[in-house]
Amino acid sequence: MSERYARSIANLERSRKTLAGGVSSNVRAGDKPFPLFFDRGMGSRLWDVDGNEYIDYVLGRGPLLLGHTHPEVIDATCRQLHRGQIYAAQHELEFHLSERVSRLIPCAELVRFGISGSEAVHGALRLARAATGRQTVVKFEGQYHGWLDNILYSLSPDPLRAGDELHPATLPESPGQFTGADSHVVVLPWNNISVLRQYLEEHAEQVAAIITEPVMCNTAVIPPLPGYLEAMRELATAHGVVLIFDEVITGFRLSLGGAQGRFNIVPDLTIFGKAIANGMPISCLAGKDRFMGLIAAGKVGHGGTYNSIAPAVAGAIATLEVLERDGAAVYETIELAGQRLIEGIRALALKWEIPVVLQGYGGIFYLGFPRDGKPPSLAQPVFDYRSSLAADQELYTQFVSAMVDRGVRIIPRGNWFLSSAHTQADIDATLAAVDEVFGVVVAPALDRAVSA
Numbered sequence: 001m002s003e004r005y006a007r008s009i010a011n012l013e014r015s016r017k018t019l020a021g022g023v024s025s026n027v028r029a030g031d032k033p034f035p036l037f038f039d040r041g042m043g044s045r046l047w048d049v050d051g052n053e054y055i056d057y058v059l060g061r062g063p064l065l066l067g068h069t070h071p072e073v074i075d076a077t078c079r080q081l082h083r084g085q086i087y088a089a090q091h092e093l094e095f096h097l098s099e100r101v102s103r104l105i106p107c108a109e110l111v112r113f114g115i116s117g118s119e120a121v122h123g124a125l126r127l128a129r130a131a132t133g134r135q136t137v138v139k140f141e142g143q144y145h146g147w148l149d150n151i152l153y154s155l156s157p158d159p160l161r162a163g164d165e166l167h168p169a170t171l172p173e174s175p176g177q178f179t180g181a182d183s184h185v186v187v188l189p190w191n192n193i194s195v196l197r198q199y200l201e202e203h204a205e206q207v208a209a210i211i212t213e214p215v216m217c218n219t220a221v222i223p224p225l226p227g228y229l230e231a232m233r234e235l236a237t238a239h240g241v242v243l244i245f246d247e248v249i250t251g252f253r254l255s256l257g258g259a260q261g262r263f264n265i266v267p268d269l270t271i272f273g274k275a276i277a278n279g280m281p282i283s284c285l286a287g288k289d290r291f292m293g294l295i296a297a298g299k300v301g302h303g304g305t306y307n308s309i310a311p312a313v314a315g316a317i318a319t320l321e322v323l324e325r326d327g328a329a330v331y332e333t334i335e336l337a338g339q340r341l342i343e344g345i346r347a348l349a350l351k352w353e354i355p356v357v358l359q360g361y362g363g364i365f366y367l368g369f370p371r372d373g374k375p376p377s378l379a380q381p382v383f384d385y386r387s388s389l390a391a392d393q394e395l396y397t398q399f400v401s402a403m404v405d406r407g408v409r410i411i412p413r414g415n416w417f418l419s420s421a422h423t424q425a426d427i428d429a430t431l432a433a434v435d436e437v438f439g440v441v442v443a444p445a446l447d448r449a450v451s452a
């Protein structure tokens with residue numbers, strides 16, 4: 001291994017001396033086999049500094065729906081970079097983008113742009129509290145809405161500390177979070193409408209917002225159970241609670257209208273980031289006039305030096321232009337490639353008699369190895385955070401490292417991102433690597449576990 005990654009190893013050692021942990025986000029510290037250094041990306045491919053080539057299913061953890069270095073996005077961004085970067089004032093690209101977002105996204109009557117998903121979430125929560133005069137926010141165990149203090153709770157809590165699965169504790173993810181914030185965040189299990197109903201019946205007069213990923217992408221890419229989001233919408237309306245869809249991952253990935261377009265459910269407020277600009281830094285807070293109007297009227301604060309920086313807006317417009325082209329044909333391409341990969345992995349799991357959970361959509365899906373030892377055809381789908389804990393994370397980590405060694409880059413948490421740049425040849429090469437790794441790593445590990 002050390003020869004294959006020699007330059008990355010030396011770089012990591014060097015950067016750890018001045019860059020905390022050698023990385024700029026804690027998430028990257030967990031990359032397998034260790035945080036590698038990359039040199040360039042093109043289409044579905046990435047090259048590391050040692051010259052190793054990868055088929056990339058990380059895709060920046062979601063943004064690169066059109067693949068790395070998409071020529072139209074890069075051209076548009078560069079053209080604007082040469083004209084000007086930041087004006088601390090309005091520019092015409094802004095309304096071209098807000099008009100487009102408003103046309104495509106069901107709830108987006110008014111829009112504001114920022115840089116990160118985390119800050120847009122922060123804005124949505126502030127708006128919900130201002131509009132309702134209430135303080136409590138309901139979030140769901142296993143979901144992630146950015147790294148800010150007011151919402152960084154119970155993403156991956158230890159179930160022994162989190163307690164009752166129907167009434168989990170609100171657990172901070174990091175030491176140093178403001179301790180007062182947790183008294184206003186209530187954590188509930190996802191995909192369980194009766195728990196939400198009961199909670200709202202008893203406490204609605206304190207609840208400002210329900211915030212949810214419409215598909216639980218940050219834990220096992222869990223789809224909503226039939227009728228769940230519809231019932232959540234009805235309950236929020238009935239109790240005067242603001243419904244926020246955090247579409248930072250699902251937005252422009254599950255469909256041109258995001259998850260809300262795909263499932264035909266209209267939230268009150270919504271957040272986009274990642275795929276909206278195929279790698280350029282921009283996020284979007286959008287929603288119904290009666291909420292966003294509070295920002296429009298200057299009653300609720302929203303700011304940011306880098307909001308709407310012109311090159312990123314240009315990149316977003318170019319991205320949406322490509323996504324909309326030919327009746328949004330790109331989504332069919334991505335769905336087909338993803339489904340081929342999912343079905344190919346499923347067939348290989350059957351061949352090697354490896355129990356797997358495979359769920360999600362063509363554009364983003366989850367692979368995990370359940371520990372319940374059931375034959376592949378009987379492995380249970382994961383429907384909430386607690387059921388996701390049945391996955392054998394250690395075995396999956398071995399799988400990820402072995403795949404990276406064979407030139408396929410995947411995320412250690414189990415989610416795979418697809419882009420329109422992934423070809424049939426990429427899928428075939430990926431399946432060949434999966435076949436080999438199932439044979440030399442996963443199946444022998446399971447055999448050892450059975451005989452132990």
Ligand SMILES: Cc1ncc(COP(=O)(O)O)c(C=O)c1O
Nearest residue numbers: 116117118144145146248249273
């Ligand atoms: C659903 C969701 N919301 C919010 C965020 C935070 O976005 P950002 O990392 O741009 O701050 C993320 C990041 O992965 C996310 O997945």
